[in-house]
Amino acid sequence: MKVSHVSETIHGGIATYLNEIVPKQLLEKSYEISLLIPENQTDCISFNADTMTFKRPKRGLRCLFSLFMSYKRLLKKNKPDIVHIHSSFAGIVVRLYHFFVSKNKPILIYCAHGWSFSMTTGSLSKVIYVLIERFLSNYTDSIICISKFEKNLALMNGLPEDKLKVIYNSLSSQVPKPEKVDVQIDPGNLNFLFVGRFHEAKGFDFLPDIFNELGSNYQLYVAGGARLDNEYDHEVPANVTKLSWLNQGQLQYIYESIDAVIIPSRWEGFGYVAIEAMRSGKPALVSKNGALPELIENDVNGVIFELSCSSIIEAIKKVDKQKLQCYGSEGYKMFIDNFESGINYKILKELYERLGYEKK
Missing domain, CATH: 3.40.50.2000 (Glycogen Phosphorylase B;)
Structure with a gap:
């Protein structure tokens, strides 16, 4: 054929x-x-x-x-x-x-x-x-x-x-071989990752103000950026680190170093980042939009939030490292059963x- x-x-x-x-x-x-x-x-x-x-x-x-x-x-x-x-x-x-x-x-x-x-x-x-x-x-x-x-x-x-x-x-259950990225991620902080373009659909524009309000104990790492003419390269506070676009090995290194991913999408037909996180044993905090609630079960392998600054801040503040580790373990099981x-x-x-x- x-x-x-x-x-x-x-x-x-x-x-x-x-x-x-x-x-x-x-x-x-x-x-x-x-x-x-x-x-x-x-x-x-x-x-x-x-x-x-x-x-x-x-x-x-x-x-x-x-x-x-x-x-x-x-x-x-x-x-x-x-x-x-x-x-x-x-x-x-x-x-x-x-x-x-x-x-x-x-x-x-x-x-x-x-x-x-x-x-x-x-x-x-x-x-x-x-x-x-x-x-x-x-x-x-x-x-x-x-x-x-x-x-x-x-x-x-x-x-x-x-x-x-x-x-x-x-995705394959076999993760890419991690490639070290020149960035210091302090395990004493609560560390989040955003992956993707700065397109309106992906909702990155919510995050700079949110992390500015949260303060230095909450860190956001950004793998991606503006790619098209209609995507604005946002100014960010000190606790937001732009990593630009990473290859799969570099991205895997970051997945293994952070506590959770955050996906504040306005529209999402699926949500590859969520299952990449699940494959790495990491939970996802996601908006209730599009297909994301099909991937994330609230308070089981992550958190689902309304798409507003106050709701995202509330979702972030309700989790800690121990809870996120439990979510990550459940997420890996769900990945193997449904998305391998x-x-x-x-x-x-x-x-x-x-x-x-x-x-x-």
């Missing part, structure tokens, strides 16, 4: 997903795997596979046209049986292509990795995104939702239930095989 993974961008969660799933597929003798990804993002993948690229200096019509033409070349060269589409814009390009060209259409599996209409505040923009997704669902064989929250959101917005399949994102990559890879493989069988 020939499988091609196509994505308009792979930064962040999509890269994590591909780095977990594709190496397993490459070990399968029955699969031939290829990728179509941006030319300037190939360093995000950690495996060797047949990879075609397209030019993506920034998102726009030129980028989408480049993806369209490259996809056309991929079809001619590889003749895939399954095209597994990642990200909303790749979903538009690939499925529109097959709207116009129906001959020899491969099986199309689509995962938005977070619905565009869930992160859109303008009512007109949201309606447009919904109408696009509804229309293009007619040219999709299966739509993978990365959480129950994402599936419910799709149903609420009129996507066909018979095409929706929940497959949680997942072997479990969810098996579900994805069964989906591929079922769709391939139905097409014969």
Whole structure:
């Protein structure tokens, strides 16, 4: 079976997903795997596979046209049986292509990795995104939702239930080898970690004022930062340390040095950082938004808070190191039972095989 993974961008969660799933597929003798990804993002993948690229200096019509033409070349060269589409814009390009060209259409599996209409505040923009997704669902064989929250959101917005399949994102139980980071983390403090972009969706903007109020006994370490033009690089108080972007080994070193992660997201289709923390035996303090309550059970493997400065401060002040260690132990058990990559890879493989069988 020939499988091609196509994505308009792979930064962040999509890269994590591909780095977990594709190496397993490459070990399968029955699969031939290829990728179509941006030319300037190939360093995000950690495996060797047949990879075609397209030019993506920034998102726009030129980028989408480049993806369209490259996809056309991929079809001619590889003749895939399954095209597994990642990200909303790749979903538009690939499925529109097959709207116009129906001959020899491969099986199309689509995962938005977070619905565009869930992160859109303008009512007109949201309606447009919904109408696009509804229309293009007619040219999709299966739509993978990365959480129950994402599936419910799709149903609420009129996507066909018979095409929706929940497959949680997942991680290998084997953690990356820690790589030392040049930072001093005092175990006498309560140390928190924020991982991600300074995008409005991730809610980092709450944290500088919160930690300024909490004082020096509470420390926040920030792995990430502003990546896009619309992301503001916030000023931070003395008890907030910016580490910039870290590789997986460096990030693992920080996970092992802190007490808990904090995820104050406004929108979250899944929450990779939460399960990365769980895998490392660390708890997560999370907002009640999106899929995060599917990953964190309040007062069991972390804390769920309302998204306001006062509620976040209250959540932080109610925990101590002993309680966080108990949460972390429970979180590791929940990770092994629900989010270890072997479990969810098996579900994805069964989906591929079922769709391939139905097409014969």
